[in-house]
Amino acid sequence: MSDKPLRDQEGNLVLPVALSRRGFLVRAGAVGLAAMPLGAFLAACSQNPGASGANGEMAKLRKGGTVTFAIDGTNGVLDPAVYTTLGDWMGVDCVCRGLTTIDFDSTTPKMAMAESSKLSDDGKTLTLTVRQGITFHDGSPFTAQDCVRSFNRQLLDADPSRPAASTRPLRGSTNRSVTGVRAVDERTFEISLSQPDLTFLSRLSDLSARIVSSAALDKYGTGIGQHLVGAGPFKLVSAVPQQSITLEAYPGYFGGSPLIDRLVLQQVTDPSSLNAGLQSGQITASSFVAHSAAKALSANPKVTVYNTPRRDAIFLLMNTTDPALADIRVRQAINFCIDRAQIAQNAFFGYADEPKGYLLPSSETGYDESLADLSAYDVARATQLVTSAGAAGRAIELIAQNNNWYPKAAQILEANLKAIGLAPAVKLYDPGTFSSKVFDLKGHQLALWERNGYVPDPEDLVNNMLSSSGSYATRGTGHATLDSAAVGQLDGLLVQGLQTSDAAARKSAYSQAQRFFAEKFMAISMIGHCQNIVVSSSEVGGVNAAALSSQRMLLETAGFKE
Template identity: 30%
Template sequence: MNKRITWSIAAGAATMLALAGCSAGESVDINGSSSDGSTLIAAIGGEPDQLDPQRTSSYFSFEVLENVFDTLVEPDENLEMQPALAESWEVSDDQLTWTFDLRDGVTFHDGSDFTSADVVYSYNRIIDEQLANAWRFSAITDISAPDDDTVVITVGQPSPNLLSNLGGFKGMAIVSQDNVESGDITTDPIGTGPFSLEDYVTGDHITLTANPDYWGGAPELAGVEYRFISEPSTALAALQAGDIDWTDVVPTQQVTDLESSDELTLGMTPSNDYWYLALNEAREPWNDVRVRQAIAYAIDRDAIVQAVSFGTAAENQLAIPEQSIWYTEYDQYSTDLDKAQSLLDEAGFTGGTLEMLATSDYPETVTAAQIIAANLEPLGIDVTISQPDFSTWLDEQNSGNFDMLMMGWLGNIDPDDFYYAQHHTDGVSNAQKYSNTEVDSLLDAGRTETDQAARAELYADAATIIADEVSYIYLYNPSVIQSWSPSVTGYETRADAAIRFRDTSLTD
């Protein structure tokens, strides 16, 4: 066998990191169906918390549901929006009316017809129930279905990011009203996607079977079985032994060996996800920009990147990675303890304690916290590390019960995804309580500017201020790392970390 290593470079990928734990349970035979042919065995890092694509925030759920549901439009490998359930669309001259023409003949897995009413229901559900992605509809004033094949979306202002808001899979799937109202969607989801749910054994696996009536053509695979393996070394051993065909639970310390392996394919691409630190500006002394800047100068990003990713991540002092068309160069905060101490002296800070919120569910946060504690000790800052489970971590963040926290932000495509929710004064994820009127104006303007060059300049200005004032201390952009058997063909690692098996096949 020839060595095969695939690298794909593209911009961006949308939703906060979340983790669902594994639990033991009984088998649930969803459809009672079986398929002939090859079933791909995939190992993912944990069990979905539920299978409602609009309610879950678990990446493990999205890894499965990407193959069960569709969106109105979808990003291609370059993260440019392409037709999906909408075959085409037009925008009015005033940029306020978007008309989407839907595909003919699309059906849900239960055989019911897909129509424009399903799109209207799905989007209104997100808005009315204030689900996690409701903020993506902030510019929308009306969603209507003049006939079964047409959806009209009216916005109150030009919205150059509308397609990316509708096409980022996580949370934006088109669902069946009957499936939702019956309550079955959490365990027995009915979508329009290339695979349907066949079997779910909680604590062990989920099996999908190919949808022969898929509008994009029946998949070549007979099905996909997802197994839940949280330990990277265990997943890699299973792949090497031929017990599984594909995994994204790859030990980063093994990447170098996998690059030279003739027996496995390594897929690795830079992502638009980012990891960051945030200081609580509602508390003293973290409300003093000089203190926040001092900590930014004290952090050893290179040591953190090496420790948590074995060098596979890209150190970055802004959110948007270098391969993106929206990238802005910025390198203000080289590690400089003398500069850090000078800023603390200027602020009148003579030492104290800092409680850092990490989580045992994301070991990289704990590893980084230990490095940060050593970085800040020479400045007279004693770091205590809190390690709750992720659900508790979220509660602590949302209640403002932290001095500093570390977490990641997933699924970014448009620059609005990178900045608005977390750094606008009214942003729904602005847990650090950052507020700057100039940044607010720039982010507001970016949402309506239709000229790409002018829009890029707005976001570059906003990003620079955000970093200068340390709303976040950006650490790095991770890579998407996956590995699979040479018998797997037609699969590509994507920068948005979307797991798509509809064009994949298995060879003997």
């Protein structure tokens, strides 16, 4: 086991990101590409007329055309500092890019708006050289100062460009180890860390760490979400709440101009309308297709249904600060009463697995089936816990979204809670309203939620969901406010997973952390891991379905077949 940062011969950080079984094979076969310049590599991917389509077939793709992509919803706010809906977040993904990127064919982070990185000998200072020649959509040149501005608007409490409603995801996820940032010069961005963190380069690819034009922040201030300016493959044309986000290809994109001319992210909340739109061609693609429609769509030659991993974590957030849930016995009872097999079959139509590895799906390195007992189904035990806590007949409110699989899963959960003597009430909300409640401890008791693997590493689920500095602990469950000694012990276990490059040691640390959390806090009840159904027109190729299965919008490689 080694705790020293790994570096290549030039001193650049080599991140020991855990690989999925498939990712290991992909990486092993692609080692020879490591020295290829990013621009040439991305250009080869996006401009190659023989780009792969679904299932690895080769198809020539033409320039031009409009892709209409169905999303869950939009509040018309595209800001890396504000989470509203997945649709808005996907819009951010198109408009802005970060210092690093992950393509989801491999779990290894690559340089993007940065061209190189170096880590100090003590592992506490990361220096990135930013790429020359990048221009934002507003024509302003990209410098290290833009990185400072984009980071500090989330990290610093007094930044005037951050909206009052900001969820500050950079501060909660990426910033666990950051003590400060500075621009050494126009091309050098320095990040100071409180401790060595070998997953940091990977987390820099997260949407919260996207770089925004400083000139645009000066111009629009807190209203940047309606006027987002980045250096990504698509530039924002308009964003109409509850309707659509319209984007145009940016010819100056540093990875090569996208093949399509226009991308419209269209809100479609009705599953039947989405299904019909895909079959008629009015909708080009979506990653929000109902699981109930997947098999029927697979038989339609006009569309392609992609085989993607089951990485989307489904769970209940339990508000430990609410009096109804303050007793851990009540939270344990809720966890034991959930019929996960029924939810997997009836809400996800078989496109979901039970959580035998607690937070981590079976495809993730660090998956540990010895944690299966943490998600056991035991109604008798749950009923006994409710009785011993004096909670029989206690009213409990469960909130969920009103789209896709949520209503059916909430219906099953309601029956499960009634079966152990609780008195549940279910409230369904549109995605935009729901997102304002799920990370507000005054907005929910129980919240049915999901987390897509934006960064394909066990850290993305385990640390983000359990760490006391994250949004889940502070705003979703409130467990950061519980016993300070236990919270500190949990954080210590999580840090071990960040500081070692040994896969077995990382697995051990994360397994210990998950069991400790479940036994001491039980503030998150895992329901399963599902497959997001990704579908496109059969006339489209070059779709990065692996990224879309995690709601990552890497559509610059997509185009219409000749």
